[in-house]
Amino acid sequence: MDIIYTIWLRNIKRYLRSKSRIIGSLGMPLFLLLVLGLGLNSVVQIPDTGQGYFEFIIPGIVAMSVLFTSVFAGIQIIWDRQFGFLKETLVAPVSRLEIMLGQTFGGASTAFVQGLIILVLSLFIGLSFSSAAGFVIAFLFMVLIGIAFTALGIAIASRMEDMHGFQLIMNFVVFPIFGLSGALFPISSLPGWVQPLTMLDPLTYGVEGIRYGLTGTAQINPAVCFVVLAAFSAFMTVVGAWLFRKMSI
Amino acid sequence: MPAIAAENLTKTFGDFTAVDRISFTIEEGEIFGLLGPNGAGKTTTISMLSTMLRPTAGKASINGYDIHGDQDGVRKSIGIVFQDQSLDEELTAYENMDFHGRLYRIPGEQRRAKIAGLLALVGLQDRRHDLVKTYSGGMRRRLEIARGLLHEPKVLFLDEPTLGLDPQTRNHLWEYIERLNEEKGVTIILTTHYMEEADRLCDRVAIIDHGGIIAMDTPQALKNQIGGDVVTIHSPDPDAVAGSMDAPWIAHIERRDGSVVLSMQDAEQHIPGIVTGLVSRDIGITSLSVHKPTLEDVFLHFTGRSIREEAVSGRDVMRLYHRMGR
Numbered sequence: 411m412d413i414i415y416t417i418w419l420r421n422i423k424r425y426l427r428s429k430s431r432i433i434g435s436l437g438m439p440l441f442l443l444l445v446l447g448l449g450l451n452s453v454v455q456i457p458d459t460g461q462g463y464f465e466f467i468i469p470g471i472v473a474m475s476v477l478f479t480s481v482f483a484g485i486q487i488i489w490d491r492q493f494g495f496l497k498e499t500l501v502a503p504v505s506r507l508e509i510m511l512g513q514t515f516g517g518a519s520t521a522f523v524q525g526l527i528i529l530v531l532s533l534f535i536g537l538s539f540s541s542a543a544g545f546v547i548a549f550l551f552m553v554l555i556g557i558a559f560t561a562l563g564i565a566i567a568s569r570m571e572d573m574h575g576f577q578l579i580m581n582f583v584v585f586p587i588f589g590l591s592g593a594l595f596p597i598s599s600l601p602g603w604v605q606p607l608t609m610l611d612p613l614t615y616g617v618e619g620i621r622y623g624l625t626g627t628a629q630i631n632p633a634v635c636f637v638v639l640a641a642f643s644a645f646m647t648v649v650g651a652w653l654f655r656k657m658s659i
Numbered sequence: 660m661p662a663i664a665a666e667n668l669t670k671t672f673g674d675f676t677a678v679d680r681i682s683f684t685i686e687e688g689e690i691f692g693l694l695g696p697n698g699a700g701k702t703t704t705i706s707m708l709s710t711m712l713r714p715t716a717g718k719a720s721i722n723g724y725d726i727h728g729d730q731d732g733v734r735k736s737i738g739i740v741f742q743d744q745s746l747d748e749e750l751t752a753y754e755n756m757d758f759h760g761r762l763y764r765i766p767g768e769q770r771r772a773k774i775a776g777l778l779a780l781v782g783l784q785d786r787r788h789d790l791v792k793t794y795s796g797g798m799r800r801r802l803e804i805a806r807g808l809l810h811e812p813k814v815l816f817l818d819e820p821t822l823g824l825d826p827q828t829r830n831h832l833w834e835y836i837e838r839l840n841e842e843k844g845v846t847i848i849l850t851t852h853y854m855e856e857a858d859r860l861c862d863r864v865a866i867i868d869h870g871g872i873i874a875m876d877t878p879q880a881l882k883n884q885i886g887g888d889v890v891t892i893h894s895p896d897p898d899a900v901a902g903s904m905d906a907p908w909i910a911h912i913e914r915r916d917g918s919v920v921l922s923m924q925d926a927e928q929h930i931p932g933i934v935t936g937l938v939s940r941d942i943g944i945t946s947l948s949v950h951k952p953t954l955e956d957v958f959l960h961f962t963g964r965s966i967r968e969e970a971v972s973g974r975d976v977m978r979l980y981h982r983m984g985r
Binding site: 412413415416419420423424427428493494495497498499500501502503504 | 745758
């Protein structure tokens with residue numbers, strides 16, 4: 411446990427120290443929130459619930475923020491490898507599983523904080539505070555998204571030589587996951603053949619879970635969301651740990 | 660129990676044999692050097708000994724722990740300073756040390772005391788709360804050495820510890836390394852391609868080339884293999900000089916341009932004899948110089964290209980002369 415904590419602590423310290431990264435990675439979600447949310451709010455109304463568009467996409471943008479930060483945090487071990495720091499960790503008498511879990515929880519924590527910042531900011535822009543319980547539910551889903559996708563990032567990084575593939579991963583893995591998740595539009599308004607794809611996207615369950623917590627309505631039963639996302643997180647952690655174990659330095 | 664024992668350690672990458680059946684034993688408290696050109700297999704050897712790389716064949720033990728059978732035992736027994744920097748630049752020196760101490764499960768109070776002591780030892784105490792990215796190359800090296808010692812390893816690996824450092828910093832580091840060895844009794848194995856470094860620091864040196872050990876002994880004994888001191892005589896008539904050198908203590912005679920190069924033991928004692936002999940035969944001397952062989956000479960002797968081509972014969976001749984000299 412203390413080893414996991416040690417590695418978690420390093421991640422948190424690095425995160426708190428990189429002010430430019432914190433602010434930099436808030437830019438995109440805030441931009442989408444303002445431009446899409448406020449810009450389309452008066453034009454778009456969500457069919458079934460009658461929600462405004464701004465309220466609708468806040469959970470999506472929060473999920474996006476967590477998603478991007480966590481994948482990025484996972485992929486960061488490539489830098490640790492390139493700058494040699496990973497060696498220092500791997501040559502210590504600790505198991506790779508502990509290292510991987512520390513990295514995962516560290517990444518998930520920073521991703522959660524990034525999402526939380528967006529959430530708090532949207533309270534000022536117009537999100538209405540529903541209930542404390544609702545927020546706790548949203549937090550739970552944010553943490554699960556963070557764990558799942560940091561682990562995914564570590565899994566990818568374990569198989570990558572260097573950062574050259576990063577753009578590829580962003581374009582062909584992260585953006586599709588975000589785009590298909592129903593973060594920006596209701597799943598029901600998609601054409602029939604896209605809907606199954608959406609249901610295969612683990613982030614969908616995260617977005618819907620957060621949406622249930624923040625607004626009280628969701629298109630997927632929140633219990634189903636929880637089970638699917640928790641299972642996916644556990645699965646990704648196992649895969650990530652396995653690939654990380656096999657990674658050569 | 661030896662600090663390190665390696666037996667026929669081998670690593671191949673596909674067709675390429677990076678390390679070829681090397682065997683050596685390092686006693687406790689020794690400073691042992693692996694000397695060789697870049698790509699000779701030094702770092703690969705270190706990687707295998709430190710459990711970072713699994714050997715293709717052969718075995719090795721560190722502090723009695725098998726590198727394959729008991730990785731954790733090995734890892735607790737060793738400290739490593741890698742060839743490439745392995746610090747977290749976004750953390751302070753203290754935080755880097757603290758991270759290391761926690762990874763090796765050193766209890767809090769003890770950890771803090773040791774970190775303070777070691778940072779003082781390498782002269783970084785004043786700057787312990789500065790981010791490592793503000794450090795110079797020499798300071799980083801010192802920090803890495805201090806960090807490698809935090810968990811009190813029996814054996815310290817230094818992979819090219821002074822690579823890329825300026826001569827002054829290098830000198831300082833050498834002093835630190837010597838002091839560590841003396842004060843803490845740490846066994847040190849270092850790789851280098853600086854002859855001077857190996858000569859100055861190491862109790863014993865293994866010269867490694869193309870993955871194999873081609874010579875291993877104390878630096879002095881290695882230099883003695885050259886056949887003793889090197890005496891160079893410049894003369895208007897070098898042939899006559901060469902012809903007149905028939906004393907039994909001359910190990911080796913070689914003509915080089917306008918000069919004659921002799922190898923012999925204890926050259927200082929023989930110089931008066933050489934000079935009197937030449938003067939009595941009316942052979943002129945332009946200049947005469949004596950130089951102690953360096954590891955550079957040894958290294959050229961064993962790995963130089965022209966020597967490599969006739970390696971066997973050249974070495975045999977040398978050995979013959981060497982025997983004659985005794």
